[in-house]
Amino acid sequence: MAVETHGTGTLPQIKGVKDVPYEELFVSGHRTCQGCESALVMRHMVKASGPRTIVLGSTGCMYVANTTYYTTPWVVPWMHTQLGASGSAALGTAAGLKVLMRKGKIKDEKINVIAFCGDGGGADMGLGAISATLTHKDYNCLVLLYDNESYANTDIQLSSQTPYGAVTTFSPSGTKKRLMHTRWKKNVPGMLAAGHPESRYIAAGCAAYAVDLMNKIRKALELGGPTFVHTLDPCPKGWDYHPQYSQELGHLAVETGIWPLYEVMDGVCNLTGPTRQIAEGRKKRKPVYEYLKRQGRFAHFLDEDVEHFQAQVDKMWTEWLIPGVIPFTIAAKDQTILKIDKKALHEQKTA
Amino acid sequence: MAVQVKEREHQDVETEQLMSGCEAIAEAIRLADVDVMAAYPIRPYDGVMQAAAKLIANGKMDVEYIVADGEHSQFEIVKHACAVGARVFVGSSGVGWFYAFEAIAVTAGLRLPVVAICGNRALDDPGAFGTEHNDSLAVRDLGWLLPWAETAQEAMDLALMAWRVGEDKRVSLPVAIGLDGAFLTHSQAIVKIPTQAAVDKFLPKFDLGDRLLHPDNPITIAPQVDQDWLMEIRMQNDQAMRKAHDVISEAHADFKKLFGRGGDSPFLDEYMTDDAEVVVFGQGTLALPMKVAIRRLRKEGHKVGLVRLKWFRPFPTQEIVKSLSRFKAVGVIDRDYSFGSPYYGGVLYNEVRSALYSLDKRPTIVGFIAGLGGREIEQAMATDIFEKTKAAADNIKSGDMCHWIGVRS
Numbered sequence: 235m236a237v238e239t240h241g242t243g244t245l246p247q248i249k250g251v252k253d254v255p256y257e258e259l260f261v262s263g264h265r266t267c268q269g270c271e272s273a274l275v276m277r278h279m280v281k282a283s284g285p286r287t288i289v290l291g292s293t294g295c296m297y298v299a300n301t302t303y304y305t306t307p308w309v310v311p312w313m314h315t316q317l318g319a320s321g322s323a324a325l326g327t328a329a330g331l332k333v334l335m336r337k338g339k340i341k342d343e344k345i346n347v348i349a350f351c352g353d354g355g356g357a358d359m360g361l362g363a364i365s366a367t368l369t370h371k372d373y374n375c376l377v378l379l380y381d382n383e384s385y386a387n388t389d390i391q392l393s394s395q396t397p398y399g400a401v402t403t404f405s406p407s408g409t410k411k412r413l414m415h416t417r418w419k420k421n422v423p424g425m426l427a428a429g430h431p432e433s434r435y436i437a438a439g440c441a442a443y444a445v446d447l448m449n450k451i452r453k454a455l456e457l458g459g460p461t462f463v464h465t466l467d468p469c470p471k472g473w474d475y476h477p478q479y480s481q482e483l484g485h486l487a488v489e490t491g492i493w494p495l496y497e498v499m500d501g502v503c504n505l506t507g508p509t510r511q512i513a514e515g516r517k518k519r520k521p522v523y524e525y526l527k528r529q530g531r532f533a534h535f536l537d538e539d540v541e542h543f544q545a546q547v548d549k550m551w552t553e554w555l556i557p558g559v560i561p562f563t564i565a566a567k568d569q570t571i572l573k574i575d576k577k578a579l580h581e582q583k584t585a
Numbered sequence: 586m587a588v589q590v591k592e593r594e595h596q597d598v599e600t601e602q603l604m605s606g607c608e609a610i611a612e613a614i615r616l617a618d619v620d621v622m623a624a625y626p627i628r629p630y631d632g633v634m635q636a637a638a639k640l641i642a643n644g645k646m647d648v649e650y651i652v653a654d655g656e657h658s659q660f661e662i663v664k665h666a667c668a669v670g671a672r673v674f675v676g677s678s679g680v681g682w683f684y685a686f687e688a689i690a691v692t693a694g695l696r697l698p699v700v701a702i703c704g705n706r707a708l709d710d711p712g713a714f715g716t717e718h719n720d721s722l723a724v725r726d727l728g729w730l731l732p733w734a735e736t737a738q739e740a741m742d743l744a745l746m747a748w749r750v751g752e753d754k755r756v757s758l759p760v761a762i763g764l765d766g767a768f769l770t771h772s773q774a775i776v777k778i779p780t781q782a783a784v785d786k787f788l789p790k791f792d793l794g795d796r797l798l799h800p801d802n803p804i805t806i807a808p809q810v811d812q813d814w815l816m817e818i819r820m821q822n823d824q825a826m827r828k829a830h831d832v833i834s835e836a837h838a839d840f841k842k843l844f845g846r847g848g849d850s851p852f853l854d855e856y857m858t859d860d861a862e863v864v865v866f867g868q869g870t871l872a873l874p875m876k877v878a879i880r881r882l883r884k885e886g887h888k889v890g891l892v893r894l895k896w897f898r899p900f901p902t903q904e905i906v907k908s909l910s911r912f913k914a915v916g917v918i919d920r921d922y923s924f925g926s927p928y929y930g931g932v933l934y935n936e937v938r939s940a941l942y943s944l945d946k947r948p949t950i951v952g953f954i955a956g957l958g959g960r961e962i963e964q965a966m967a968t969d970i971f972e973k974t975k976a977a978a979d980n981i982k983s984g985d986m987c988h989w990i991g992v993r994s
Binding site (some may be wrong): 271284286287288292297298300302303306309311312313314315316317319321322323324325326327329330331332333334336337339341345362363365366370382468 | 618620621623648649653654655657658661662663664665666667668669670671673687688691724737789790798800804805806807808809813920947951978990
């Protein structure tokens with residue numbers, strides 16, 4: 235028996251800035267830093283989802299700095315969840331609503347369920363639970379990972395999303411070791427898209443491209459089932475730059491090709507925004523140095539570090555199967571994978 | 586919230602069935618119309634999840650049955666389902682229980698009436714499947730109600746009590762029922778299964794009221810309170826735990842009226858204590874070998890008895906004081922350990938001694954650690970426990986020690 239999956243079905247795509255809803259569901263009361271892009275993601279997220287939404291927030295900046303007793307910024311119902319529990323919170327809430335509606339214990343209606351987590355909560359501790367949730371296709375819920383590339387709430391410690399070489403309080407640049415952190419950033423949305431073929435929507439966005447981000451959130455909620463959106467959020471405190479440049483850094487992350495914008499919808503990958511323009515050759519990728527030099531966390535970089543960073547990003551664009559999404563390369567001598575006759579395989583199976 | 590019914594009116598339509606403790610709990614899940622449950626395998630608690638899965642697969646009940654990716658997720662899933670108004674069930678054992686510990690702690694902090702079983706199991710390492718109570722007892726300070734069952738029947742009855750008491754607005758706390766691994770989780774006995782109509786009379790619908798997380802009630806749950814408010818909130822939990830005592834008594838009285846079971850006291854089960862001079866005190870299935878020993882020793886003329894604790898949290902201090910002050914000596918048997926504790930005793934030993942401290946006339950209280958890792962409490966060990974307790978009767982200070990029973994030298 236097919237499992238019934240229904241999205242909210244009431245969230246049309248936003249056609250431009252003038253089409254963005256006026257209604258604010260994330261308002262004053264939060265205590266995030268000036269220039270906090272993650273707070274902006276929260277605002278866009280609930281603007282896109284509308285008032286019939288339940289938000290679950292895992293521990294991190296968007297809990298501790300964001301949701302203080304008596305001064306909650308949340309107009310929609312909101313509940314804290316544990317650092318590694320965003321996936322489980324989304325699942326439990328969606329399952330609870332579903333069964334209560336089926337049994338007639340609450341009114342049967344469309345309620346959006348969104349659980350958010352930071353990069354620490356989502357890409358490190360909570361990755362397993364998010365992965366599990368993305369396989370439960372009969373529950374409608376969105377997990378949003380706001381990625382400011384460090385444990386920014388606990389004093390800027392490195393996470394698996396901290397870029398190569400960046401200074402954090404766990405990776406200071408010292409006299410003996412210039413680079414304490416030499417791991418490359420984990421490819422979370424690509425990994426989740428590749429590993430969860432039944433999730434109908436997985437996307438990478440950025441608040442600097444607000445309409446694109448809101449539309450991604452709407453698509454995720456509208457398609458239904460368990461979905462995932464990952465945003466890259468410039469963080470003045472963690473990245474060490476003046477708060478007025480947050481949007482600019484978001485643009486640069488995308489324009490340098492470091493943070494590709496894309497969506498994987500029902501198994502089909504679309505590059506979006508400037509990422510698409512770069513891929514189509516309509517826009518030139520900016521050198522990563524343009525992005526790195528604007529941030530204090532890379533101030534200790536020597537030319538060789540910048541070159542390594544650039545080479546890794548170049549590789550992502552020139553060698554990956556899908557730039558920024560699927561990191562496999564195919565050996566030049568062996569193109570068997572590309573030559574597979576899918577039609578013949580299908581006929582063979584049905585014969 | 587007293588239930589107005591004629592005494593034992595449903596007795597005639599009850600059914601009886603041979604079932605294990607786990608299967609009895611699964612029947613309680615069906616009767617309680619649970620909405621969401623989350624499973625993850627670990628022995629021995631998972632017998633209940635297997636039994637429940639069969640009931641669902643055969644159309645006997647309608648529950649969202651989620652197989653989680655670990656115990657932490659398991660407990661988080663039901664916690665969040667509970668917050669939107671679902672009646673929930675979950676459980677674990679031993680180290681699995683500990684893997685969920687963070688979620689277990691916050692569930693009590695959130696005052697969400699999750700009902701769980703802890704199929705008591707030794708904590709690895711080294712590996713052991715058998716009963717030890719340290720898994721359940723680890724949460725004793727956090728605000729979970731902790732009943733312990735002796736039989737499969739009591740397991741089912743306590744589960745029905747658990748939703749009733751935990752979901753009561755005066756309490757609103759999670760409940761973890763202790764089931765001794767193997768001895769109770771997997772041993773079968775005849776269980777009386779009540780009718781749905783009777784259970785519906787006993788167990789009201791779950792209603793979170795103004796704490797429900799829903800777009801029609803857009804509250805913010807568990808914001809950052811820090812030192813400004815945490816102490817007031819902790820004190821509310823304390824008050825809820827205090828109120829739980831009377832709510833349990835009330836539920837027990839109603840349960841007895843409806844189903845005709847449950848014993849005289851909701852908190853203590855006394856066996857041959859009327860004229861007893863020396864008793865043993867403990868919880869769970871160790872009551873069975875001790876009862877056998879008591880019958881044997883009584884034939885030899887010894888005035889011995891048993892007091893079994895049914896609810897460890899809330900600790901029924903007054904009931905224990907009233908009961909145990911009647912005896913010359915009490916041997917407290919712990920199926921747990923608390924390394925480095927006062928007199929190197931078990932958890933129960935020190936709790937009982939603390940409860941009796943201010944009495945003018947106190948019995949001697951001797952500590953015993955027995956049956957760890959699921960080791961059988963044999964008759965020779967039971968005799969040893971009674972002899973040591975009796976020998977300590979005349980000197981209160983001789984209770985300032987704890988004996989390990991049945992240990993190879």
